[in-house]
Amino acid sequence: MFKKAQDAKPKEITYERVKGYFLWLIGKYGDYTxxxxxxxxNLLFKEDTSFNEEALNHLIERGIVDDLRYAQRLTLSYSEKxxxxxxxxxxxxxxxxxxxxxxxxVESISNTEEDYLDKALALKIKKFGEPPxxxxxxxxxxxxxxxxxxxxxxxxNKAISHSSKEN
Numbered sequence: 589m590f591k592k593a594q595d596a597k598p599k600e601i602t603y604e605r606v607k608g609y610f611l612w613l614i615g616k617y618g619d620y621t622x623x624x625x626x627x628x629x630n631l632l633f634k635e636d637t638s639f640n641e642e643a644l645n646h647l648i649e650r651g652i653v654d655d656l657r658y659a660q661r662l663t664l665s666y667s668e669k670x671x672x673x674x675x676x677x678x679x680x681x682x683x684x685x686x687x688x689x690x691x692x693x694v695e696s697i698s699n700t701e702e703d704y705l706d707k708a709l710a711l712k713i714k715k716f717g718e719p720p721x722x723x724x725x726x727x728x729x730x731x732x733x734x735x736x737x738x739x740x741x742x743x744x745n746k747a748i749s750h751s752s753k754e755n
Contacts, residue, residue, distance in 0.1 A: 601636040607643040609633075611652070619658040622648060623684035656692070659685050663693040670707045673697070675738025701743060708739045708747035721748050 599605065609632065610625055620628075622644055629640040647653040659680055666676045673694050680690045712721075712730060721727045727748055734744035 601633050601639065603639040603643055606633060606639040607646060610643055610647055614647075614652065619661075620653070621655050621658065621684040622653050625653065655685060656689055659683075659689045659693045660696065663697060667697045667699060670711050670737070672704055672708070672734075672738030672740065672743070673699075674740070675736075678738065704739060704743050705746055705750075708734050708737075708743050709750055711737060712747045712750075720750060 606629055609629065613620060613625065613628065625644055625647075626640060629644070630637050633640060644653065662680060662683065663676060666679060676697075677690050677694055680693065681687075685693075711734060715733060716726065716730050721730055730748050731741070731744050734747060735741060739747070
């Protein structure tokens, strides 16, 4: 009546099939890094990976896969949130971008130390209140929190000792 999945012959792996798989992924789920696409293709087409790199290079040449463009868009999105440059670098690294692309994108952010201080201050006020922190335990907790959000030690320390009278 119904054929079992085991009885079905596996489809032949071709250049067109691999390229179609890449296009399907991008169309359904959005942008990917070239590294991630290659990992997914190597996993799916593990019997014959000879077409994977060729198909990926075709998409890169056509501008469909562009790691720099994708990283810049992500960097802009992350910079609008209250996170520091170190956290942005970490998030981009986990996406699979090269360190060269990551550094280029983070340097292109036009945020100064004062902008990062404002973001760190907003996080500090949200979690620990507006007055400067004097208790040593709470100060250390706040420092760990702000550094964990990607801010440098100096910016985090300024945010913790900042008072509204200094404005």
